[in-house]
Amino acid sequence: MSDLFSALLLGIIEGLTEFLPVSSTGHLLIAQHWLGSRSDFFNIVIQAGAIVAVVLVLRQRLWSLATGLGQADNRDYVLKLGTAFLVTALVGLPVRLLGWELPETVTPVAIALIIGGLWMLLAEKRASLLPDRTTVTWTVAVGVGLAQVVAGVFPGTSRSAAAIFLAMFLGLSRRAAAAEFVFLVGIPTMFAASGYALLEMASEGQLGNEAWAEVALAFVASALTGFVVVKWLLGYIKNHSFNGFAWYRIALGIGLLLLLPAGS
Structure with a gap:
């Protein structure tokens, strides 16, 4: 397989999985076992493509928040976004400075996929029993920040899944409201x-020594794919649960544990 084609596939995988609750980091780690490992720079750049995608999809919401700070509701929402980001930064930075690195084996990713899938089913069940709430509380804001750190430490968890379903578990029962808040928090988080x-x-x-054509191709593929996925997902969850993604995670995790040797 050519290096350009493998770079294209990795960019598409990043765009498909960054904002779906299935773990982009986990899928990239798995894919790179077959497509070849890439530099940290490559992985960072294709993640930036996904960030660009979500900014474009939510540009009207971002503009309304930026120009509507004179309204109390908008100020409150922006403060909660800032709080979630600040919690992520204050807790996550020390973890980074301690030298934490992603594992190079698939087994922990598979286990995280299964645990995350079960967590999603539990959160969906709890949310179905709660009143229909769309207001982001301070508890939800802090919880989303902490969830992002947990997802960063355990690849396979999924940043979006951990944050969305903790928000739902804490009372933000409307899926679309939880997803929008998490996606908006993800913009400064991933940029930082x-x-x-x-x-x-x-x-x-x-x-140095980067294959810039491959990096550029993967970046564009990630941005374009991510744009389509985010627009589709925000429409899909208005009338559907996340249970299908949960079962996908569980099936994938079990399959990886059965098909791959321990420690591979």
Whole structure:
């Protein structure tokens, strides 16, 4: 398989999975076992493509929040977005500074996929028993921030899944409202994480020797695919549950544990 084609596939996988509750990091780790491992720079750039996609999809919401700060509801919402991001940064940065790195084996990813799927089913069940709530509370904001850190530490968890379903478990029972808040928090979170990683790599002289054509192709593929996926998902969850994604995670996790040798 050519390097350009494998880069294209990895970009598409990132765009498909970054905002679906199935774990983009987990899927990339799995895919790179067959498509070849890539540099941290490559992985950061294709994640940036997904960030661009969600900014474009939610541009009207972002604009209304930015121009409507004179309204109490908008100020409250923006403050809660900031709180969720700040919690992620304050808890996540020390983890990064302690030298945590992604595992290079599939087994922990498979286990996280299964546990995350079961968690999603539980959160969906709880949300179905709660009143229809769309207001983001301070508890939800803090919970979303902590969930993003947990997802960053355990690949296969999924940042969007951990945050959306903790928000639902904490009382934000409307799926679309939970997803929108998590996607909006994800914009500064992923920009900050990508920027920090790039600065760290630049300071260590690790940005050379990149295959720039492959990086560019994967970035565009991630952005285009992510745009389509986010628009589809926000429409889909208005009338459907996340249970299908939960069962997919469980099936994939079990399949990986059965088909791949331990520690592979």
